[in-house]
Amino acid sequence: MHESTVAIKGHNEGLLIALSPTEEWLSIMAELATRLDGQSSFYNGARITLDVGARPLRKDELTTVKALLERRGMTLWSVMTESSTTIDSASALDLRATYTDPQYSTDGSDDGIVPISPEEDGTLGVMIRRTLRSGRTVHSQGHVVVYGDVNPGAEIIAAGDVIIWGRLRGNVHAGANGDTSAIVCALDMIPTQLRIAGYITISPAEKRHKPKPEIALIRDGQIVVETWQ
Amino acid sequence: MRPNVGASTSNNRAPRRAKVVTVTSGKGGVGKTTTTANIGVALAKLNQRVTLIDADIGLRNLDIVMGLENRIVYDLVDVVEGRCKLRQAMIKHKQLPELYLIPAAQTRDKTAVSPADMIQLTDQLRQEMDFILIDCPAGIERGFRNAIAPADEVLIVTNPEVSAVRDADRIIGLLEAENKGPAKLILNRVKSEMVRKGEMMSAEDVTDILAIKLIGIVPEDDSVVSSSNAGTPLSLADNSRAAVAFRNIARRLMGENVPFMPLDDSPNFLKRISRLFAGGQ
Numbered sequence: 049m050h051e052s053t054v055a056i057k058g059h060n061e062g063l064l065i066a067l068s069p070t071e072e073w074l075s076i077m078a079e080l081a082t083r084l085d086g087q088s089s090f091y092n093g094a095r096i097t098l099d100v101g102a103r104p105l106r107k108d109e110l111t112t113v114k115a116l117l118e119r120r121g122m123t124l125w126s127v128m129t130e131s132s133t134t135i136d137s138a139s140a141l142d143l144r145a146t147y148t149d150p151q152y153s154t155d156g157s158d159d160g161i162v163p164i165s166p167e168e169d170g171t172l173g174v175m176i177r178r179t180l181r182s183g184r185t186v187h188s189q190g191h192v193v194v195y196g197d198v199n200p201g202a203e204i205i206a207a208g209d210v211i212i213w214g215r216l217r218g219n220v221h222a223g224a225n226g227d228t229s230a231i232v233c234a235l236d237m238i239p240t241q242l243r244i245a246g247y248i249t250i251s252p253a254e255k256r257h258k259p260k261p262e263i264a265l266i267r268d269g270q271i272v273v274e275t276w277q
Numbered sequence: 278m279r280p281n282v283g284a285s286t287s288n289n290r291a292p293r294r295a296k297v298v299t300v301t302s303g304k305g306g307v308g309k310t311t312t313t314a315n316i317g318v319a320l321a322k323l324n325q326r327v328t329l330i331d332a333d334i335g336l337r338n339l340d341i342v343m344g345l346e347n348r349i350v351y352d353l354v355d356v357v358e359g360r361c362k363l364r365q366a367m368i369k370h371k372q373l374p375e376l377y378l379i380p381a382a383q384t385r386d387k388t389a390v391s392p393a394d395m396i397q398l399t400d401q402l403r404q405e406m407d408f409i410l411i412d413c414p415a416g417i418e419r420g421f422r423n424a425i426a427p428a429d430e431v432l433i434v435t436n437p438e439v440s441a442v443r444d445a446d447r448i449i450g451l452l453e454a455e456n457k458g459p460a461k462l463i464l465n466r467v468k469s470e471m472v473r474k475g476e477m478m479s480a481e482d483v484t485d486i487l488a489i490k491l492i493g494i495v496p497e498d499d500s501v502v503s504s505s506n507a508g509t510p511l512s513l514a515d516n517s518r519a520a521v522a523f524r525n526i527a528r529r530l531m532g533e534n535v536p537f538m539p540l541d542d543s544p545n546f547l548k549r550i551s552r553l554f555a556g557g558q
Contacts, residue, residue, distance in 0.1 A: 200486075201447060
């Protein structure tokens with residue numbers, strides 16, 4: 049163990065404990081404990097700023113340090129680091145977190161070193177490329193897209209959204225796990241029954257002759273159906 | 278698979294290759310048995326060698342409609358269970374010697390026969406027949422599975438009425454799942470006057486939902502009742518519109534491109550219906 053594994057010095061806000069960013073974590077903990085125990089009464093009651101450099105620390109690892117210090121009468125209150133993982137862990141423990149990357153400003157508000165990925169996140173669904181006939185069912189923990197009609201007597205139950213590129217004449221339950229933000233879209237919205245999360249509705253009695261694309265969603269505690277604009 | 282048109286007499290033993298056609302519907306009472314009987318008779322009159330098989334074990338009707346009930350000695354279940362040879366169960370029609378019927382059993386039920394039995398039985402007949410028509414029972418259970426197992430082609434009979442169409446849609450879905458499609462549609466018991474007044478579903482309303490090709494539209498005809506009672510299917514002698522419709526279906530089954538028959542006289546009917554038909558298929 050070198051002296052540089054653990055460095056303890058005073059500064060205007062209390063004590064600064066700098067830990068090597070690369071040594072094996074458990075041996076650093078052991079070294080820190082040894083160093084502190086050697087001078088126990090001297091550090092009692094101190095406020096500690098921890099500088100871990102580029103080392104990524106999980107919340108549980110940071111908790112270990114905090115406990116180690118607390119057992120010796122010291123309070124960890126601030127963390128300095130170049131690692132965004134450690135920043136997140138410190139924030140999760142309500143510690144002051146300071147970003148110390150020498151290339152960027154250190155006021156903690158700029159975390160732009162992670163380039164923004166062009167890839168859009170999506171959510172999974174199933175695609176059905178045929179008309180769903182009476183008696184057929186589709187169950188999905190994601191979304192459901194149908195290229196075809198959904199005939200009366202057919203049933204779609206999806207945790208997510210349901211999109212019908214065709215005539216919806218059967219039964220649909222979107223947001224089946226309770227997601228009230230789920231939507232149902234169809235080119236001709238004439239379902240036998242339509243449910244979103246815990247809400248249910250049926251088609252109006254009058255027969256419509258001209259199909260038009262519509263979206264069903266929950267607003268103000270009920271299912272509303274709107275023309276697609 | 279081209280049927281031998283005009284080449285058959287009862288002495289003709291040239292090998293044939295039968296097309297097995299199952300007539301089904303889902304819903305009961307829409308006219309499967311009447312349709313099977315009339316198409317069978319129409320095909321036989323067009324010199325085809327035809328065997329009709331009644332797959333409605335326990336509720337047999339095809340024998341009654343064909344007027345052959347008092348000539349039943351052996352039936353389908355007797356053949357399957359080995360109590361007789363296949364030939365012994367085939368009842369030959371008196372007026373049309375190339376038309377045969379294998380009746381169902383009345384004292385058993387549909388579990389007496391399996392889909393494999395049906396395939397085996399029809400395979401034995403394929404070389405001697407041009408057409409094997411199977412009258413399917415109503416429902417979607419064992420009887421239905423038995424009847425469609427050997428089918429090369431499936432005809433779905435429906436009425437222009439919401440329950441019948443709903444059941445037909447279910448059947449089509451089951452056929453698609455069994456890779457027995459695409460089925461063709463016979464719209465039976467159409468009352469053109471009611472359609473014109475908007476009181477009955479039109480052919481387009483029906484095909485709008487079912488989305489399969491039409492092979493025939495048969496108008497409602499009172500003489501169906503009396504001919505059933507008499508055991509003489511319409512197609513035998515009659516020239517009523519229904520009889521002509523059944524004959525046209527038979528011709529379309531044989532591959533002919535038969536123009537549809539106008540059920541009403543409105544000019545738009547011709548234009549509208551033409552694109553719903555299966556044409557020469």
